[in-house]
Amino acid sequence: MKLAGFLLLVAGWAIVVFAVALLPSAGPRATFVLAGVAVELLGFGLAVRSHLVLEADGE
Amino acid sequence: MTPFVTSSPVSVPEVSALVCFLLILLVPFAGVGLALIQCGLGRARSAAHAMLAALSVIAVAAIVYVIVGFAWQGAAGRPEHVLMVGGKTWGWIAAEPFFLRGLRLDLSPAALVVLLQVLSVGLAGLIPLSSGADRWRLGATCASTALLAGFTYPLFAHWAWGGGWLAQLGANCGFGRGFVDGAGSGTIQAVGGLTALSITWILRPRRGKFSDEGLPAAVPGHNAVLVLLGCLFAWIGWIGLNSAGAILFLGVEPARVVLIAINTTLCAAASGLTAVVVTRVRFGRPDASLSANGWVAGLVASSAAAAFMKPAAAIIVGGVAGIVVPLVADVLEFQLAVDDPGGAVSVHAVGGLWGLLAVALLTDAGAPGGQWLAQLVGMATLLGFVFPLSYGLNWLLDRVYRQRVEREGELQGMDLSELGAGAYPEFDIHGDEFLQR
Numbered sequence: 001m002k003l004a005g006f007l008l009l010v011a012g013w014a015i016v017v018f019a020v021a022l023l024p025s026a027g028p029r030a031t032f033v034l035a036g037v038a039v040e041l042l043g044f045g046l047a048v049r050s051h052l053v054l055e056a057d058g059e
Numbered sequence: 060m061t062p063f064v065t066s067s068p069v070s071v072p073e074v075s076a077l078v079c080f081l082l083i084l085l086v087p088f089a090g091v092g093l094a095l096i097q098c099g100l101g102r103a104r105s106a107a108h109a110m111l112a113a114l115s116v117i118a119v120a121a122i123v124y125v126i127v128g129f130a131w132q133g134a135a136g137r138p139e140h141v142l143m144v145g146g147k148t149w150g151w152i153a154a155e156p157f158f159l160r161g162l163r164l165d166l167s168p169a170a171l172v173v174l175l176q177v178l179s180v181g182l183a184g185l186i187p188l189s190s191g192a193d194r195w196r197l198g199a200t201c202a203s204t205a206l207l208a209g210f211t212y213p214l215f216a217h218w219a220w221g222g223g224w225l226a227q228l229g230a231n232c233g234f235g236r237g238f239v240d241g242a243g244s245g246t247i248q249a250v251g252g253l254t255a256l257s258i259t260w261i262l263r264p265r266r267g268k269f270s271d272e273g274l275p276a277a278v279p280g281h282n283a284v285l286v287l288l289g290c291l292f293a294w295i296g297w298i299g300l301n302s303a304g305a306i307l308f309l310g311v312e313p314a315r316v317v318l319i320a321i322n323t324t325l326c327a328a329a330s331g332l333t334a335v336v337v338t339r340v341r342f343g344r345p346d347a348s349l350s351a352n353g354w355v356a357g358l359v360a361s362s363a364a365a366a367f368m369k370p371a372a373a374i375i376v377g378g379v380a381g382i383v384v385p386l387v388a389d390v391l392e393f394q395l396a397v398d399d400p401g402g403a404v405s406v407h408a409v410g411g412l413w414g415l416l417a418v419a420l421l422t423d424a425g426a427p428g429g430q431w432l433a434q435l436v437g438m439a440t441l442l443g444f445v446f447p448l449s450y451g452l453n454w455l456l457d458r459v460y461r462q463r464v465e466r467e468g469e470l471q472g473m474d475l476s477e478l479g480a481g482a483y484p485e486f487d488i489h490g491d492e493f494l495q496r
Contacts, residue, residue, distance in 0.1 A: 010440065
């Protein structure tokens, strides 16, 4: 689960970078940047949750 | 690959360069402050270890930065490797030689950038120290700092300060004036704070910190006087850092240092006082260590925007930091089981990100429109690139060289375990009698 969280973090950042570099107009660019940030937050939440599970397991 | 020069150098007249040089000489006080704070917030049985680790971190960071760090970071107006995408050039890494070869170390802007960075990269390295207090081995601390100063920090610093793609967001995409981070709310503080989160996760909590039910035990810092004295030193250092950073990275005229010093002070003051009030309301009495963290969070949040804020805005930025930081510290400890003895994650990561956001919300830094997107892209890069990179590097390091001290060493204290002698040999040192078994 932690790996999935970190992969989502990187994927969200990739969406942000590609939106900035490839999209020509302001509207879609802003939308995709926000979408990328949302994916990152999802990934961060997953990474936090996996850390909690590890702590509970006492690993 | 041929290096290109895609950005203009910051112009600093000689008299201004001298002013800048003198301001840079204040920056080590920020390191003194952070070192005292983390020492005071740690256990008495690890105090000497904490201070030696701080010195070692500053030393390793400076050496590694000079050997490889500046080669990746560079400075605006100097050669960099670029990617051509959509007919635009995006700088992604500097193209400087190792060991500062070929760079004249005089009062030129590039040389002043090197000096400021040699001193401030150690600040970024000091931040994770407080999150790993009482259990992070000295050797691992140095190795982790080398990774930070050699890779993570210079890469992001190039993007933000060296004319890289974040700085180019204004010219290439019309996002205000590009990513603005005057003196390192993101580049120094958030990078350090996110590395601190990586370290707490990799090291795991101190023994006895959380009960079987997950309830945290209070492990009080051993010297509140050191902590509060550290805040005062940090204040002096931050005035130098914010002023020099704004001159060198944003190109503001040196006359603005007065505004910057006032804003830095107001931010810290508002944040510290707000933290006093928040902890007074929450616990019935002001909490010294959380209030000190509030003070530092105000300094952290001021770094990005001190050159562009009006004083009233500085008070708002500080006030918000002073409310948010104690609350986030609570959430991290009680809800998320993060054992961060010095509050590095809440103070430096959250405070730093808030400072970056404040540039878009409360300053006149940006050209009309789009500044908030530039700031958001920068923050997304910290969370989506810097944090995974930092975690990955430290995770790999932990596989090769165990970062956490052995169980016996932790029970003994880091001083006896790693140094063979305590910081306070004539005093009784408390054991773990207040911890849950």
